[in-house]
Amino acid sequence: MVALINFAIGLLLAPVLDGIRRKLVARLQNRIGPPILQTLYDIIKLFRKETLIPENSNYLMRLLPPFSFFLSLSILLLIPTVIPEIPIDASIVLLLHLLVLSAFLIALSGSASNNPYGIAGGSREIVLVAIIEPSLVITMIVFSLISRECIVSEIISHYKLNVATIFALIVFILIMIAESGRIPFDIAEAESEVSGGPTIEYSGKLLAFLKYSQLIRSFALFAIFANYIFPVIIEVQGSEIVAYAVFSAFFIVKLIICVIIISLAEALNARFRLFEALKYSVVILILSLIALTLALEPIHFPITF
Amino acid sequence: MLEYVFTIPYSIPFLLAFKNKKLSCIALALINIINIILSIFTQNQTLTLLLLVSMILILTKKPLDLSWITAVSIGVLLAPPEVVVAMILLFLSITLGLKKKHGRFLVYSTILVVLYLVLSITMYDGGIAFLLLFLAFIFPAHKVLIDIYDSDYFSYILLSSVIILKLANILLEHEVGSITFSTLMILLGIFTSMKSKRFSEFAYSLHLFTIGFLVYAVLVRLPEAFLYTIVSVHALSIVIISLTSEAIGSNDMSDATDYKFSSFLSTISFITFILYFVVVSIISEIALEHSLHEHIILPVGIISIFASAISLVFFFRIYTFIFSSTAEAKNISEGILGKVLAFPVIILLAIVVYESITFLSIINTLLLMIISATLIIGLLASVSIKYKITEPWLLGYVDVKDIKLYGEATPWILVFSKVYKLRIPDEKLSKFIEKVHPAVGLIPLIIFILMEVIKFV
Numbered sequence A: 001m002v003a004l005i006n007f008a009i010g011l012l013l014a015p016v017l018d019g020i021r022r023k024l025v026a027r028l029q030n031r032i033g034p035p036i037l038q039t040l041y042d043i044i045k046l047f048r049k050e051t052l053i054p055e056n057s058n059y060l061m062r063l064l065p066p067f068s069f070f071l072s073l074s075i076l077l078l079i080p081t082v083i084p085e086i087p088i089d090a091s092i093v094l095l096l097h098l099l100v101l102s103a104f105l106i107a108l109s110g111s112a113s114n115n116p117y118g119i120a121g122g123s124r125e126i127v128l129v130a131i132i133e134p135s136l137v138i139t140m141i142v143f144s145l146i147s148r149e150c151i152v153s154e155i156i157s158h159y160k161l162n163v164a165t166i167f168a169l170i171v172f173i174l175i176m177i178a179e180s181g182r183i184p185f186d187i188a189e190a191e192s193e194v195s196g197g198p199t200i201e202y203s204g205k206l207l208a209f210l211k212y213s214q215l216i217r218s219f220a221l222f223a224i225f226a227n228y229i230f231p232v233i234i235e236v237q238g239s240e241i242v243a244y245a246v247f248s249a250f251f252i253v254k255l256i257i258c259v260i261i262i263s264l265a266e267a268l269n270a271r272f273r274l275f276e277a278l279k280y281s282v283v284i285l286i287l288s289l290i291a292l293t294l295a296l297e298p299i300h301f302p303i304t305f
Numbered sequence B: 001m002l003e004y005v006f007t008i009p010y011s012i013p014f015l016l017a018f019k020n021k022k023l024s025c026i027a028l029a030l031i032n033i034i035n036i037i038l039s040i041f042t043q044n045q046t047l048t049l050l051l052l053v054s055m056i057l058i059l060t061k062k063p064l065d066l067s068w069i070t071a072v073s074i075g076v077l078l079a080p081p082e083v084v085v086a087m088i089l090l091f092l093s094i095t096l097g098l099k100k101k102h103g104r105f106l107v108y109s110t111i112l113v114v115l116y117l118v119l120s121i122t123m124y125d126g127g128i129a130f131l132l133l134f135l136a137f138i139f140p141a142h143k144v145l146i147d148i149y150d151s152d153y154f155s156y157i158l159l160s161s162v163i164i165l166k167l168a169n170i171l172l173e174h175e176v177g178s179i180t181f182s183t184l185m186i187l188l189g190i191f192t193s194m195k196s197k198r199f200s201e202f203a204y205s206l207h208l209f210t211i212g213f214l215v216y217a218v219l220v221r222l223p224e225a226f227l228y229t230i231v232s233v234h235a236l237s238i239v240i241i242s243l244t245s246e247a248i249g250s251n252d253m254s255d256a257t258d259y260k261f262s263s264f265l266s267t268i269s270f271i272t273f274i275l276y277f278v279v280v281s282i283i284s285e286i287a288l289e290h291s292l293h294e295h296i297i298l299p300v301g302i303i304s305i306f307a308s309a310i311s312l313v314f315f316f317r318i319y320t321f322i323f324s325s326t327a328e329a330k331n332i333s334e335g336i337l338g339k340v341l342a343f344p345v346i347i348l349l350a351i352v353v354y355e356s357i358t359f360l361s362i363i364n365t366l367l368l369m370i371i372s373a374t375l376i377i378g379l380l381a382s383v384s385i386k387y388k389i390t391e392p393w394l395l396g397y398v399d400v401k402d403i404k405l406y407g408e409a410t411p412w413i414l415v416f417s418k419v420y421k422l423r424i425p426d427e428k429l430s431k432f433i434e435k436v437h438p439a440v441g442l443i444p445l446i447i448f449i450l451m452e453v454i455k456f457v
Helices: A002-028 A038-048 A060-075 A092-112 A116-147 A152-157 A163-179 A204-229 A240-268 A274-296 B002-019 B021-039 B046-059 B063-078 B081-098 B103-122 B128-137 B141-150 B154-171 B175-195 B199-219 B224-248 B253-258 B263-293 B299-310 B312-322 B335-358 B362-384 B400-408 B410-415 B427-434 B438-456
Strands: A051-054 B387-390
Touching: A002 A038, A002 A060, A002 A204, A002 A240, A038 A204, A051 A060, A051 A204, A060 A092, A060 A204, A060 B362, A092 A116, A092 A152, A092 A204, A092 B263, A092 B362, A116 A152, A116 A163, A116 A204, A116 A274, A152 A204, A163 A204, A163 A240, A163 A274, A204 A240, A274 B410, B081 B438, B175 B199, B199 B224, B199 B263, B224 B263, B224 B335, B263 B335, B263 B362
Parallel strands: A051 B387
Antiparallel strands: none
């Protein structure tokens, strides 16, 4: 039941949040912008469109978009979303692997089209994965280290707000911006350089799956921010329903905060070049290592020289 | 003693290598699988790791010299450290006599011997400090291995390297050293793989990566059966790379764009590399749990997770030459090996699932289950989508091959150019040592033997 709720929330909120982002960016740039539900309409429209496949592509072009979509969806099984329960209470390692694998499949699906720009875009995506994911791994492990637990629910229940977690929180926000795939990090899809990169040859249902999987992955990161990186809510006395309602309200507010951050980054920056992204990644790597060092403090190392 | 029994069947692929290299590879894969099943009942042994590492090194190069190397390698691996040191010194002297460019090999093997002697003479327990320095700052393992691959005396250098590996392992008893060693191997493997343009380079980077993870696996006390699984998955990956190279008839990876794999072979390749990822992810999780609960070095867990995540880079590289082909590309002929490959892949798949359930936590099984379930649902969804084949959206004025080459390798090299530009000041030292007369190389051997005799008396 919880799994179904998470899936439903993910499927619904992911495009809606993207719609809010588009609206916010437009307003920040003095434009009216599309309706909030525009992304949802776009996806529905794409699902009804004809699917075209280039003749020199291989079967992975058809397999990878739905595979990455369902894999991105499966991330929602491992984290709490709108209610404080987790469908499958698994290890943080599993969550990390699914996050990385879903990003990788999106990059790979671009290369599957066999279009040179698709491959170039896929390659850019891989470089981004390679430079951003280490910081993501370290940041999420910081919480595991503080709680000395590997299981997600245990980590959340032993959550402590201290200097290390504040550092990790800042790093995660920076990672979210980088992982959003939006300006300034739309390097892989850069229209003016690689004409859409990974999505160049996709159309119809396959494009819908690809776009939807990107949105759901972003939503999963927002949910991780809301309920893993910063799982703070105000305790309210009352029945379970009231507690759930408060939790949901806080969840939505945190999601909106995430969207505002992404929108501001998009509206206030131009697209980074790959080298600038590397510099950015070095900064967040250093910050994440600081967070890790702060979290390491209470550990006793039984090493003797 | 049981692990020694397991090593005996390995002589079969080596003997087969005289006749047919492909047959030898298949035999090796099958023996690995049999050993996995048998070794479920045995304990984890460092010796097995060494043997496995030597198997990996031996697997892909000049099979004709392999039988005697195997015999001597196994003997050396069972020998006491003193014999190993003496053999290295002897090999150093022979290397000088070969008058070939093995300078770097000489430099690092000399350093290792000196380090061993200093540590054993001073009886200093904190030798790990030296070792860390050695591994972290002045030991470019990849350079030594490249020398091995490019060498005209491959079998000789290979044998020497097996012996050096044995000595390195004696020095690597402390966990910190092992972590540094394996991390270096993994990182070097990743960076080399992304800039490799030849199949042999790519296979070698895979070697580095696997060796690194094998050391991790020993460090976190994984069952021996699991070590065999890692090696078997690795061996299959190497077979696929070799097969591709042979089918194309070129060592240049960019030539792969002129050919295309059959869907059967590409499926087998894809499953093999998914297995690779799952195996690596299992190690990383065990490493994290181990480091959290045993209160040992935490970075081991973090580094291994990072490495397993980045291991996807290998997928990308393998993908770009296995799956990317142009419309006018020719079909690669599968041959017997391609058809036989399915058998070990299916058995390995079953074994990895079995091991996930039996030896390891439920979490790893979940990873496999989620990947399998989403893959099946994705497959069903993709089959149900009706599509129309059209002309590809191509530019027409840019050479496709050039863009593909640019797309797959160049950004990585440019972005990480600073890493690739790192130079270790060993060139001058190598050139100097190369000029030394071979007879000079015998002096330390004589001194060492005399010391041992005095110690014995």
